[in-house]
Structure formats: structure tokens, C-alpha cells
Amino acid sequence: MNRKLTNWALGVGTPFLLVAAWWMFSENSTNTFFPPLGMILERFQALWLFEHFESDVMLSLRNLVVGYALATVIGVGLGFVTALMPVARWALDPLIHFLRGIPPVALVPIFISLIGFGIEMRLVSITLAAMFPTLIATVDGIRSVDSTLKDVSSVYRLTRAEKLAQVYLPAAGPQIASGMQVSLQVAFVVMIASEMLGSSQGIGAMTLLAQQSFMTSDMWAGILLLGVIGFGANLVFEVIKNKVLAWYVGSKRLARS
Amino acid sequence: MKLQEKPVTVNNAAAVPPRLEVTALSKTYGSGPSAKCVIEDLTFTIGTGEVVCIVGPSGVGKTTLLKCLAGLQPATSGTAAIDGRTIAGPPAEMALVFQDYSRSLMPWLTVRKNVRLPLRHLRLPEAELNQRINTALEAVGLAHAANQYPWQLSGGMQQRVAIARALAYRPEILIMDEPFASVDAQTRFELEDLCLKIREDFGMTILVVTHDIDEAVYLSDRVVVLGAKPARVLDVVDIDLPAPRDQISTRALPEFAEQRTMVLSMIRKPA
Numbered sequence A: 001m002n003r004k005l006t007n008w009a010l011g012v013g014t015p016f017l018l019v020a021a022w023w024m025f026s027e028n029s030t031n032t033f034f035p036p037l038g039m040i041l042e043r044f045q046a047l048w049l050f051e052h053f054e055s056d057v058m059l060s061l062r063n064l065v066v067g068y069a070l071a072t073v074i075g076v077g078l079g080f081v082t083a084l085m086p087v088a089r090w091a092l093d094p095l096i097h098f099l100r101g102i103p104p105v106a107l108v109p110i111f112i113s114l115i116g117f118g119i120e121m122r123l124v125s126i127t128l129a130a131m132f133p134t135l136i137a138t139v140d141g142i143r144s145v146d147s148t149l150k151d152v153s154s155v156y157r158l159t160r161a162e163k164l165a166q167v168y169l170p171a172a173g174p175q176i177a178s179g180m181q182v183s184l185q186v187a188f189v190v191m192i193a194s195e196m197l198g199s200s201q202g203i204g205a206m207t208l209l210a211q212q213s214f215m216t217s218d219m220w221a222g223i224l225l226l227g228v229i230g231f232g233a234n235l236v237f238e239v240i241k242n243k244v245l246a247w248y249v250g251s252k253r254l255a256r257s
Numbered sequence B: 001m002k003l004q005e006k007p008v009t010v011n012n013a014a015a016v017p018p019r020l021e022v023t024a025l026s027k028t029y030g031s032g033p034s035a036k037c038v039i040e041d042l043t044f045t046i047g048t049g050e051v052v053c054i055v056g057p058s059g060v061g062k063t064t065l066l067k068c069l070a071g072l073q074p075a076t077s078g079t080a081a082i083d084g085r086t087i088a089g090p091p092a093e094m095a096l097v098f099q100d101y102s103r104s105l106m107p108w109l110t111v112r113k114n115v116r117l118p119l120r121h122l123r124l125p126e127a128e129l130n131q132r133i134n135t136a137l138e139a140v141g142l143a144h145a146a147n148q149y150p151w152q153l154s155g156g157m158q159q160r161v162a163i164a165r166a167l168a169y170r171p172e173i174l175i176m177d178e179p180f181a182s183v184d185a186q187t188r189f190e191l192e193d194l195c196l197k198i199r200e201d202f203g204m205t206i207l208v209v210t211h212d213i214d215e216a217v218y219l220s221d222r223v224v225v226l227g228a229k230p231a232r233v234l235d236v237v238d239i240d241l242p243a244p245r246d247q248i249s250t251r252a253l254p255e256f257a258e259q260r261t262m263v264l265s266m267i268r269k270p271a
């Protein structure tokens, strides 16, 4: 119990100390690249919480959420098809493994030239790039479903729908979730990158613009916001994952003890 | 012609119509130079309402045989048939309790939901569904664990969940692969008697693989002794013990010791 408390204190205390140190050392900073933290926070409030909240923050978040949701649905769906249909498996496997090798951000220029700079481009980039980790994890997850569980499903003559929804999906669940977590990070990176490349709206665009016009406080404020969003998104993901996969978390904890 | 069938009389193999017929069954895993012939030319029958045990050394191919009977694996040659119909896929009237009980339960479902899963597509009325689940769980003594997850239970308890799942399914033919291997002696006796009781209550035909010769003799109308590599039927021993059987008095009978010795000598006999 005491140990847990110490760990908690360390986890909360360390970032707190770092921020405090940042605050202290930057307080009288005249270096234009490292403005005082107080100033950054001021700009943070002014920029993101009011002025650009609707036009940029919400826009970025909407792209992220919609793109990620699409990526998950398509990734899991295609993963099932690829893993369970022999034809699709032969046809798609090499292609998937080639495409997964391309860094996600490198896809963005292709989409710019194909569909331009608009919102569609950003959504398509996010969706496509974020789809692969989920897709690959789903395929792996379904292929490694225990053969005894498959035999049980056959002996008790479960319907096809039951096999998919009641056996394969939950059995592959932990692996799918790991894939989805990577997808979330990819979606986030591509969201920013797609905004930095030629867009004039969104958090990424604003941050890059600030840097290019030497408004360093604004730039730092943007980076801070991205950090907060990334952290928050991951936190939400973890909470949901631990709820949905409570059986898995529980059985792993029991197996370790 | 079904109508004229007489009620099943135990201990009289000749009068029992064959339910499950295994004819010249053989199974080879793989092909080419790495092919491994596990079962060669097995023939035996099981009558309606009979309890038959299969005994044989580890690795002889008992699980392989059961998988062929359950339609999970195709036989290389020969046939297994239910009521004269060759088994090509999992038959509707059959349930199988797997040897690997810990891997055969869904870890994401509670005990109750594990038992419920195979019943969903039978579209039973809600009341009957619940009644079946409750009866099955009570029969194996796990009513109190209904809302726990399999991984929270001991090995013996998991095994009983797998048995409860099969019982609730109410198959006409129940096949169990070393079902009582990791339960304590007391529970083992209870489950053996449960096995005989469901045969009486539902007229189930039951096939059990076991390592325990006493258990085989106690449960069976006949014991099929497998041996040699690849597996063959060394002998089929008719067990002539009075019904109803009782853990204490039946096991104390001189006939029990006799039949037990007979089965044992079959197993020990050099092939």
C-alpha cells in the first residue's frame, strides 16, 4: 500500500517538479526561442480556449475522431475478411505488409496531390494511415484464436454470426486493442502532419504558422496543446480498454500473482 | 420401425441397437514422408443408452479418435456413423467435453454465460433456458460460482464447468475426454454417479475416455481397450455388474475385481 502511494507521488510529482523548474528558469528569459512559461500559458489561454477554439481546435479534434473511428471500423472489418477468407488472405497479405512499411506521414503528400488540401484529404490521410495497425493486429489476433475454442464452437454448432461475434471478436480483442492504441497515435501524428502541409486551419497549421512568423510563445502554446490532447486521448483509450477487456486484465493479473 | 424399439436394457449388448458405429476407421496426420499413422483399423459399436469407456496408454490416439467421432477431423479411411449416417461434420445430437478443459472455456464469459453460449441458437423459451443452466450447474456443484470467470476457478472446477456446458446442451450422445482427471476423489465419485444418472434420466449414450481402470469398470457397460501403435482395439470387455451401481457396494463385489483384472491384463499384455 505504501509502495503504491510512493509510486503515485512519483508519477504526479515528477511532471509537477519539471513544470515548476521550467517556470522558474524561464521566468526572466529574454531568449526569443524560450519565452517564459507564464507567457506561453497566457497565449495558450488566449489562442486556444477562446479565439481559435471553434475554428481550429474543434476542427482538428473532429478530424481526429472521425478519421480514427473510420480507421477502426474498416481495419477490424478488413482484418476479419483477410484472416477468415483464404482468397482474401492470399490476395491481401503481401500488399498489406508492403503498405505497412511506408511511414504513415509519407502518405500525406500522395493524398495532397490526389485530393488537394481540403478536409477530405486530411480525413482520408488519417483514416488510411491509422487503419493499418488495427488491420494487422486484427488479422494476427484472429489467426491466433485457440484451436480448442474453434473446436468447441464447431461441436456446439454455433452459427456463423455467433462464431464471429461471440468467439473470434472477443478472443482477438486484446490484440485488436493493442493495434487500436498504435492506430490512435498514428492518427494523431497524421492529423498534425496533414495540417502542417499546406493547410491554413487546425492546431498543426496554427502552430507551424506561429513558428514561421517568429511568434514563439504561440508556437509553444500549440505544442503544449498537442501534448495535452495526446495525453488525454491515450488516457480515455486506456480507461475504455480496461473496462471492455476487464476479463483480460483480470486474468493476466491473476496469472502473474 | 422406430416405434417398435424396446426400452433399453443395460448389460445386454446384443439387444441394444447400435447408435454409434465405428468401422475400420483409420487416421493419418500429415502426408508424404512426415505422415504419421495414429489410428489403424478401429472397429466397435456403441448401443443406444450405453455407457462405454475407452482405456489405453497415453498418446495412443484416444483424443484423435474422439475428434473423428465429433466430426472435427476427417477419418483417413473407414467410417464413423450415427444411426447409420456417416459423420462428416459435428452432429447435432452430440456434445464433446474436451480434455483440454482450461482452453475449452471462453475466458471472457462468466461460468453461467459459458454454459449458456451453446444454447442460444436452440431458441429455447427463457424459462427452460434458465432451468437447464441452473440444473446443470447444480449437478456439478457449481451453482455458487455462476458469476465467476473460468480463470478465477481451480482446474477441477473448470473441468466441471465444461461438463455442465455439455449437460445443459442435452445431447443424445455425450462424449467426454478424461473428464474427471483433475477433480478430487470425492467429487470424482459424485460425477461418475451423475454420469450414470443422466443416462437413466435422459437415455443418453455416453462414451468416456479414461486412464482410470476402476472408473472404466464402474461406469461401463463395455470397456474398449486400445493399444499398440498405430492404435488398434485390443479387446472389448463386457462388464457384467448389477444395476444400479453404487460406489461402495459395487466396487466391493468380487466380479468388480475380476473384470478390473481382465481389463488390466489386456492393457499389460504385450501387443
Ligand SMILES: Nc1ncnc2c1ncn2[C@@H]1O[C@H](COP(=O)(O)OP(=O)(O)OP(=O)(O)O)[C@@H](O)[C@H]1O
Pocket (backbone or CB within 6 Å): B029, B030, B036, B038, B057, B058, B059, B060, B061, B062, B063, B064, B065, B099
Ligand atoms: N494435429 C496433429 N498433428 C499431428 N500429430 C498429432 C496431432 N494430434 C495428435 N497427434 C499425435 O497423435 C498421437 C496421438 O495423440 P492423441 O492426443 O490422440 O493421444 P491420446 O491417446 O489422447 O493421449 P493422452 O492420453 O495423453 O491424452 C500423438 O503421438 C500425437 O503426437
Ligand SMILES: [Mg+2]
Pocket (backbone or CB within 6 Å): B062, B063, B064, B099, B177
Ligand atoms: Mg487425449
